[in-house]
Amino acid sequence: MAKQENIVNGVVQTEEELKQYNYLNLGPTHPATHGIFQNILKLDGEIIVDAQPTIGYIHRAFEKLAEHRPYYQVTPITDRLNYCSSPINNIGWHMTVEKLIKAEMPKRVDYMRVIIMELARIADHIICNSVIAVDTGALTGFLYVFQWREKIYEIYELICGTRLTTNIGRIGGFERDFSDDVWRRIEEFVNEFPKALKEFESMVMRNRIFMDRTIKVGPITAEKALNYGFTGPNLRAAGVDYDVRVMNPYCSYQDFDFIIPIGSNGDTYDRFCVREEEMWQSLHIIKQAMQKMPAGDYKADVPEFYLPPKEDVYNSMEGLIWHFKIVMGEVHVPKGQVYHSVEGGNGELGFYLVSDGGRQPYRLHFRRPCFIYYQAYPEMIKGAMLSDAIITMSSMNVIAGELDA
Amino acid sequence: MEQQINNHLIESLLREQFADAVIQVEESYGMLDITVQRDKIIEILQWLRDHSVLQFNFLTSMNGMHFPEVKNKELSMVYHLHSFFTNARIRLHVFFPISDPHVPTATGLWNTANWMEREAFDFFGIRFTGHPDLRRILNVEDMLYHPLLKQYPLEDGTRTDKEDKYFGR
Numbered sequence: 152m153a154k155q156e157n158i159v160n161g162v163v164q165t166e167e168e169l170k171q172y173n174y175l176n177l178g179p180t181h182p183a184t185h186g187i188f189q190n191i192l193k194l195d196g197e198i199i200v201d202a203q204p205t206i207g208y209i210h211r212a213f214e215k216l217a218e219h220r221p222y223y224q225v226t227p228i229t230d231r232l233n234y235c236s237s238p239i240n241n242i243g244w245h246m247t248v249e250k251l252i253k254a255e256m257p258k259r260v261d262y263m264r265v266i267i268m269e270l271a272r273i274a275d276h277i278i279c280n281s282v283i284a285v286d287t288g289a290l291t292g293f294l295y296v297f298q299w300r301e302k303i304y305e306i307y308e309l310i311c312g313t314r315l316t317t318n319i320g321r322i323g324g325f326e327r328d329f330s331d332d333v334w335r336r337i338e339e340f341v342n343e344f345p346k347a348l349k350e351f352e353s354m355v356m357r358n359r360i361f362m363d364r365t366i367k368v369g370p371i372t373a374e375k376a377l378n379y380g381f382t383g384p385n386l387r388a389a390g391v392d393y394d395v396r397v398m399n400p401y402c403s404y405q406d407f408d409f410i411i412p413i414g415s416n417g418d419t420y421d422r423f424c425v426r427e428e429e430m431w432q433s434l435h436i437i438k439q440a441m442q443k444m445p446a447g448d449y450k451a452d453v454p455e456f457y458l459p460p461k462e463d464v465y466n467s468m469e470g471l472i473w474h475f476k477i478v479m480g481e482v483h484v485p486k487g488q489v490y491h492s493v494e495g496g497n498g499e500l501g502f503y504l505v506s507d508g509g510r511q512p513y514r515l516h517f518r519r520p521c522f523i524y525y526q527a528y529p530e531m532i533k534g535a536m537l538s539d540a541i542i543t544m545s546s547m548n549v550i551a552g553e554l555d556a
Numbered sequence: 557m558e559q560q561i562n563n564h565l566i567e568s569l570l571r572e573q574f575a576d577a578v579i580q581v582e583e584s585y586g587m588l589d590i591t592v593q594r595d596k597i598i599e600i601l602q603w604l605r606d607h608s609v610l611q612f613n614f615l616t617s618m619n620g621m622h623f624p625e626v627k628n629k630e631l632s633m634v635y636h637l638h639s640f641f642t643n644a645r646i647r648l649h650v651f652f653p654i655s656d657p658h659v660p661t662a663t664g665l666w667n668t669a670n671w672m673e674r675e676a677f678d679f680f681g682i683r684f685t686g687h688p689d690l691r692r693i694l695n696v697e698d699m700l701y702h703p704l705l706k707q708y709p710l711e712d713g714t715r716t717d718k719e720d721k722y723f724g725r
Contacts, residue, residue: 169704186626207694214679219710250585377614379642385680391640398643489585490636490647492616501617516619518636523617526671553696 155281172200175537177206183541185354186315186551187284189254189539190528195537200289202529210555220249221480223322225515230316232519233553236275237317238307243493247502248253248399250324251489259447260324261403262440266337267310267319268402269433269440269491269496273344275496276384276426276433279548283423284355286542287364292351299344303349306340309333322340323457324450334441342436348430355411356427365420369531369543376417379527382520383498383548388425388538389417395494402493406443407436419546426548521553561642563588574600588646597635597650598660604637604646605665612637612646615662618672620680622654630654632683635662661687677694680702690708 169343189206193201213232217225229240242264249256277300281293294512304314311319311326320326329337355361371381371396376389386393394411396404412428414421454473463470476482486508492501501518524547531547532540567581577596582589592600594702606610616636623630629651638645647648652657661684661710662669673684674693681702701708 207692210694212703215710233709375667378667380615380666393640396642487584488589488647490587492644499616501636503617503619503634505621514619514621516617516634518617522671522675523668526667 163270171195171536177537177540182429183286184544186549186554188544188549188551188554192537192540194537199532199537199540200384202532202540204525205529206525207555209551210395213517213556214515217512219511221475221510222484223458227316227318229517230318231552232517233275233496233500233521233550233556234315235278235550236271237315238271238319239275239493239495240500241317241319241469241532242268242402242500243335243491243495243500245322246319246493247491247504248456249451250454250491251485251487251504251506252453253485254323254453254456255449255450256324256402256451259402259449260451262403262444263325263329263449264320264457265404265440267507268308269301269306269437270337270340272318272433272496273430275548276430277401279496279545280355280423280426281351283365283395283419285363285543286545289358289361292322292354296351299340299347302336302340303346306333306336311338319524321450323453324448328449331447336406337437337441339439341434345431345434345458348427352427356424362420364542365417365423365546366418368419368539369535369546370416370418371527371531372417375527376524380523381498381527382524383495384425385417385422385524386498387411388414388421390415393491397493397498401491407439409436410456419542422546466523471540482510484508484510490493492518495520497550498524517552517556519556525554561610561639561644563644563646564608566644569607569610570600570604573603589649590646591649591651594650594659596653597648598632598662598665600648601635601637601662601665609642610639610644611641612639612644614638614640615666615668616645616670618662618669618676620676620682620704621704626651628653631657633659633676633682640659647657657681658683658685660685661664663687678702681705 167417173194175192175194177192179187180182189205191203192199225239226244230237232240277296281296284292306386307317308314310329311317371389373389373391374384377391382393390413392411392413399410405547409432412425414425416550458477459470459473464474484507486507488505490501490503492499498520499518500520504512504518505514507513563583571578574596577593577600578590579593580591616638619634621632621634631654632649632651635648658723659682661673665708671693673687674690678681678692679688679702
């Protein structure tokens with residue numbers, strides 16, 4: 152009779168190895184991992200020796216789907232990438248198509264987009280930072296700042312009618328101008344959120360328990376972070392001041408004055424602090440955008456992509472023609488390939504769009520920051536405790552939707 | 557004195573170094589599209605990364621492409637490089653026949669390439685020679701085809717419980 156082999160993770164283990172190490176299946180649906188992530192951990196006592204991540208549990212074939220949808224119907228797909236900051240994904244996609252068709256946006260559209268994107272960044276960072284606090288055992292802060300995320304969602308709701316998966320705006324601008332109620336609420340948020348954020352910070356940031364749990368936990372050096380393709384707050388925490396908003400300004404970001412916060416150790420505490428400071432900077436940008444808000448139209452003059460208002464469709468021949476052409480996919484799209492990237496909640500969110508002149512993209516590739524930097528996770532938690540693995544994951548802000556596309 | 561980096565300089569430096577390997581150079585929407593020979597791709601990537609002026613230190617993204625109509629160039633890999641020092645971006649393409657879908661791996665240059673190559677293998681069936689762990693990444697392991705190839709329809713072609721007549725097709 153053949154000798155029975157001990158196989159763990161597809162690797163044959165010797166008797167000694169099996170005695171020495173324990174294998175723990177963390178996930179796929181573990182309440183502490185905030186999403187569907189599976190990691191098979193090789194443990195020596197409570198120390199992690201190795202980790203084997205498995206991803207793809209919520210893969211929804213977005214790149215295939217996008218090849219079968221007209222351009223304006225791809226927007227709802229982008230919602231579901233990083234669903235904590237959907238408006239950034241939506242607007243990034245709109246800007247990619249606008250780059251392809253060489254459409255110029257009025258300044259007002261740019262400024263309105265900046266306000267929405269910065270609100271989305273605040274909403275994204277609120278979740279990430281308060282969840283780090285939850286994972287160290289502080290639930291109060293989480294519930295406290297979540298009220299403010301709710302207020303951001305109410306603003307989205309007034310603008311586009313939805314809250315989480317927003318489908319905000321159109322190719323060529325917004326569907327309507329912001330109402331007075333929206334402006335009032337944004338102003339209210341900008342004035343009152345700092346107080347809450349300050350309180351959250353004073354509760355967590357210099358808290359001895361929190362600092363002990365996060366400092367020097369899950370660190371990564373700048374060289375390694377660059378080699379692993381880190382972008383966004385995680386790269387900045389490691390000390391590299393790369394921000395797409397500054398390096399390749401889009402949407403008139405060059406008009407605003409803000410700083411890029413950076414950390415030094417690239418550990419969980421630095422990632423927390425970088426996100427904290429980014430929220431302050433986002434508030435600062437929103438204030439500037441509201442002060443400088445130019446007059447003008449809330450949409451560009453691109454009749455071949457921007458659906459005309461319903462009154463025009465019913466009452467004018469031209470409106471009806473454009474409506475029909477857009478819906479039936481008869482508009483002319485230039486051939487070509489274009490790459491556009493925006494600074495998403497987690498880093499450089501890129502869209503590589505190849506058009507063959509048809510009504511759908513020939514190929515659309517999303518550069519999803521989570522997917523790229525999550526491969527460093529096993530290296531970051533090697534030698535750490537099991538409880539540190541959880542907190543490292545939440546501080547990297549890995550969003551399952553963006554990871555799996 | 558710092559040299560001004562522009563697409564023209566990148567092109568001329570690259571042509572000077574790899575005269576035979578550069579097949580075609582185009583510019584679209586401000587970004588260089590450089591088509592190079594498949595067997596030279598790693599050498600070129602490494603040269604671009606380590607060059608003292610160009611310094612393309614960051615591999616932004618990699619993805620596969622499928623062009624079923626183009627004979628012997630059905631598949632391609634696209635590499636986006638970015639230099640944090642000069643803020644230049646370029647795009648490299650390699651084309652190869654679907655009957656021989658092998659490309660050398662870039663995992664030796666950037667760790668980033670690991671999962672991106674697994675993704676390209678998963679969706680297009682591109683084999684990366686020398687890759688340490690070439691398995692499917694997003695799809696189930698026992699899937700029999702590579703779903704982003706153009707011949708596969710949007711819905712699962714192996715399903716039998718959906719009849720077209722019930723869906724008006």
